[in-house]
Amino acid sequence: MANDKSKKSKAFIIISLILLLIVIVAIVSAIGSANISVLDVYKVIFSKVPIINRFIDTSNISNVQYAIIWNVRLPRIILGILVGASLSVAGTSFQGLLKNPMADPYILGVSSGAALGATIAITARLEYIKYGFSSITLAAFIGAIISVFIVYNIGKINNKLSTSTLLLAGIAIGQFFTAIMSFLMVVNSNDMSKIVYWTMGSLSGKGWAPIKTLAIPILATIVILFFYSKELNILLTGDEAAKSMGVNVERTKRVILVLGTLLTSLVVSVSGIIGFVGLIIPHITRLIFGPDHKILLPCSAIVGAIFMIVTDTISRTIISPVEIPVGIITAMFGGPFFIYLLRNKKKMV
16 A cells, blocks of 8 residues: 555656646747747647647747747757756766766766867868768767776776776776867867867757657667666665675666766767756755655656756846857856755755
8 A cells, every 4th residue: 555655656746747847848938039928839839749730720820930939949948858857867877876976977988078079070170960960969979988988998897897996987088088178179279169169068059850860769768777776776775785686786787887878978969068967956856856766767857857948048048149058057056056955965964
């Protein structure tokens, strides 16, 4: 009976967060220089849904308004949902795996590898675009994967993954790649502003193309990580205890590392580096909903998505028509709030 109540409680929390996300999507879609109502946003969205679209009247929405909602704002918001959910789920997984609340998706050198890859593409003037992806996107993805591959192999000791060595290797490789990137920026000073803007992160001007390509692999990876929630809970008890409970510790670590890295690399290659989302959102959701990964992972995904689209809306409207890179906004919110959480936790101890 208690187990049934617990399941119902978890389902209620997740459904409530999903409904909140849907409401916020409509609200932020209506915010901007163009005069668009929340009702118009819903009409445009449901006009694309089969069967339901028969009952939707969009005659009062101009072609310009329709294009702004469907071609500009909605793809940006959906990309924000994918980015926020991905970074949050990856951060939650890494924090559980490494038993370190300060771990984030970039701890294994993903950001530095992606930044170096993007920098090489920018300075080499590789400007082609195919299937909605630029050479910079592809180079960033390859750089992220190479970085984590190096870190992973350094972190292995006698075919076992040492979390402490992994973290140290991530920091070392990250600093090394950052140094190379900085050197390329100095040598190619004309490209410095473009490189810096990419490293601050942005969801601007991406359109539907990257969403159509990335949505399925991102959602599939998130779902697979959800299935590892039980193993993540057991790993919190320690490697030896996990082994005694039948968990293949080394295999589980490898799978979670690969999935978390893939998730982060996919979104970073498109959005650039957006800090604090994968660090602070898992921490906030853990404080609110507890350490059980069965509820923590889905809640982190939804809260991360909400946080991302709200901060992105602020980034594009706060000093309109100038747009601030969203990574700056997430850091401005994330830094002080994280310190506040740490201070509150310290007082409770």
